[in-house]
Amino acid sequence: MKVRANLVLAATAVGSGIFVLLGYFIDHEVILTLRLILMRWSVLLAAVALFLGLFNLLTVHWSKVSEQEKGWPYSAVLILAFLVTLILGLWFGPDNQTLLMLFNYIQLPVEASLMALLTISLTVAGFRLVSRRRDPFSLIFVVVVMLVLLGTGPWLVASDSDAYILLGQLRNWVAQVWASGGARGILLGVALGAILTGLRVLLAVDRPYGD
């Protein structure tokens, strides 16, 4: 019985993937219609999955609070904030000024602070990079970073000098040629990996939906 259920799941996943994939190569009305339907269903399922994910989030933190596990006060704050936002959103609607205030004065500053924290973390990481990883690539990495920073940011002095202009052009050359070419190569490799990963799912080799 269990094996039969797994087979049904696998068949559903494989069939859906094949039809959506074929819809990109074969311009046939039935296939295109089926593809469109499946894609819309996937959007709906993604939204439902978001809801389930939020439910899972609540469950985890609720169990932490109820069992007084380590760090349970943070879980309590999360549950409280979640409930308040949910209630306000359900009560006033998502485009209410109240929620706008919550967003503009809580979420926006918090996430902006996290981005600032990222800046500090990256600076610290850059400072330690050469001392922690003593290889040529780390040195090249830091040198290129400094080059881009010098070519991007303003100079306190001699901002009109030829050196500044030269450095700016050098920075553009590094960013638009070398970095772009390398990024393209990475993109190609990633695309190849993504294709093979998708094919493994289509062949039911990888079954993230369960065996």
Place this chain on the structure above:
Amino acid sequence: MLGSIDIVGLLVLLLFLGLLLGFAAVGRNWPAVFRPVPGFEELGTAIERAVEAGERVHLSLGTGSVIGSDSAPALAGLAMLSRVAAVTTMSDKPVVVTAGDGAMAMLAQETLRSAYQRAKASERYRPTSGRMLGPTPFSYVASLPILIATEDVSVHILAGSFGAEGALAADFGERQQAFVIAGTDDAQSQALLYATAEYPMIGEEIFAGGAYLNVGPLHRASLRAQDAVRMLIVALILIGTVLHALGVSL
């Protein structure tokens, strides 16, 4: 009536399929030899150490969603998860998986359940082992320090789609002196991870995780197929460059 058919696209698709199945067929007689990746080589030791020390392994599937191109690295992360979960099933603190998307968290739960079933330890499975930390990237990352600290995480695996917040996630692991191996599909994020993670996975190394962790023969075959097509693309680019330099227009 059948409309236009993208023959080239279909041929490319068939090429990939043929290479995958072909390498899988000859894999037994012609075993694959891959270059050493320091992160994967150290990962096994780090997981063993964590299991012995009673510490936890954390695997992050990133902030990407199931639908879209950012699901590919997360699927690769799920393949790694099946292997990691098999190793940590009987540990005092089994692996915990987090994601920034609800659907991805559910897939993680199913992968964990399958791993426990294979290990004949279904009773040890907990649905909360796979969880969503936050719906947005930075809210996901903001929850990581608490998770790492409270769950005694000593191995921090980032295998999924990350933006700039991935660097922050890796940095949180480094601060806890955990073993950090991180990989994503975004080149910009890879640059940030190179600076912050102990063992960054550059390029498409994240998609090689299944082959290096011996998830299955088809994973090794898919990596060999990637290498083969990559060589083909390099050859085509070189040929096209030479032809263009010679003034031959295609």
Place this chain on the structure above:
Amino acid sequence: MAEVRCPMCSKPNPEEAEVCGICGARLKPLIIDQPPQEQPPDKSEERRPEQGVEQEEGLDWLGRIRAEAESEAPKEEIEPEETADEAVSPDWLGRLREVDTTEDEGPPDGEVPDWLSAFSEDVGEVGEPEAAEPGWLERIREIKATKAAEGEEEAEPVDDWLARLREEQELIPEDLGADEIIPEELPLPAETLAEEEVEEHVISPIEPMDLSLEPSEIAPSEAMADKEAPPEPRDILPDLTEAAPPVTPSEVELPSEVVGEAEEAAERVDEFETPIEDELPHVPALILDEGEETIGEQPSGIDLDSIELPGWLSELRETAPPEEVPAEDTSLDLAPATLPSWLEAMRPIATFRSAVEIESVDEQVVESAGPLAGLQGVLMAEPVVAMPRAATVGAARLEVTERQYAQAELLHRMVEEEERERPAAAAHRPRVPYLRWAIGFLLVIAVALPTILSFRVGEGFPLPSYMPRDLESLFKLVEGISLERPVLAVFDYTPGYAGELNAVAGPLLEHIMLRGLRVVTVSTRPTGPLLAEGLLSRVGVNGEGYVHLGYLSGGPIAVQLFAAAPRETISRGFLLPGDMESQSGWQSPILEGVSQLSDFGLVVVITAGTDSARTWVEQAYPWRGETPLVMVLSVGTEPMIRPYYEALEPQVDGILTGLPAAVNYEQYLGRSGNAIARWNAFGTGMLTIELILLAGVIYGAALWLLRPRAVETRSERDG
């Protein structure tokens, strides 16, 4: 002190011990054929060196006497029968024949075997140093002298004693059976007797005992243990050959040449018990069982006084010190000191039967067990071998070395620790991240200081004067958009990037709105519409001229669907004006006449992610038509999107990347906006980061340069 473990009971014994003090087993093997001089030195002899010396002297004197006698009498060498028995005959007898006659030392006083002392009341004290020449020796010499003077043949004394022997032999009962424990061969002085005479004197063979037996099987091994023991002259022959009451030793005068044989015979006879006391003179056993009479005591039924002994022997008995039995060796009949080592080795084990009994046929027990079941006359097997016995405690005891003991203790401790409950380890105190704090403080100061000090325009960092060519084309592009067609602005970034992208996208949106173009916003992120409202409310004119379509869920799929059929993908709006609350955003006059993507005048995608930008570029391209696409990007995204802009058939028509480009745009626009306001903070922050990175490179280089030298110096110092 080194210990030797008994092979039988595994009890420790002193190294020098010959037998086990617990079970009596031999600790040192007996060696029969080995010549006495080849045997390892007996430590018991070392303890009694004086006694050993005296023992040697005792044998030597006998040999010398015999040699003297031989030199006077014609030597008739009779080849002894080469029998197996002769082969095992002790060599000491032969050596006795070779004794230097020049020595004139006599037997040590007091060192008289116990068996001999039974016939003498005055046995010399054991261990007594050399005493004065006894009278018997003098008498022997007198006899020699007398003989020499008289010129008597040596055969005469031989004839005398031989005649006596013949007489006595006639008195031997005929019913002496095979169980007579009489040596098969009596090593008579072959040089003095004719072969036939020797044969006559050969006593009937003993059944079943055989002289070829191992010495260990012979009970009275003490008699053979010490070859140098003073062979107390004793008239054995008369004891063997006659059933008559024993003759006192004093009455028996034996010539010197037969003393040795008599001695040996006496020793051998003494090895066996004589059950028939009535018929044969009882020779007391050398090793007695408990309760038996000691050798020292006069055996019952034997009248020692009736034994005819030579005069010298009787004198020896008188003058010999009283027998002294070692107190610690009460179980032994002979004082160990008097016996040579090889003879000592032949001492039987206590568990053995003290004497091998040759039982009569009727009395012989039929063996009932083992491979010899059913046979009679089977020698009793050693109890240790035949009879099962439980292993003693000593045998089961493990020999544990110190190292093993330490390891066992360690294992025991480890097991105990597993059971012990350990208190929870103290929480690991995280180390203070001083470097992180310092760098964070520097960056905050660097960014906050210009803002606090309120630099005016032109102060601080100079504005860029270099205008990139990309900016000029973008400016012209915006200037060329028709006012009748709205502009679609996609806000695909998270609130974390709002600080940068709001500053970068601000001048462009301001330019658009200043021209009077209407803006329609959409986002594939839930927070996108909120960000759009925040930015447009600042740059807009009186908060008008824009409408939000809201959140487009579904990711890339939703983008493709929106590009194909916008009105079907999003039905509602976000933050619609008051009069449009219950309506759809598509009902706004701004979107009048817009049904597909190509109806928009411009598509502006504001994003910080490469995937989002590529998605819009790739998914919307088939449905965009002639509508230009402009990308407003974070600096890190530019390398990935610029190829779309610089391609031969570009899919991106305009690109605006980073704060410097935004400053340039504001300069081009002639307005001072958020970009210019952040220029000084941007500059100080960048400068600070550059200096920190430079310091990190210098620090890393210094570590790299210094560390190998420190290692080399240390290695040189050690070397």
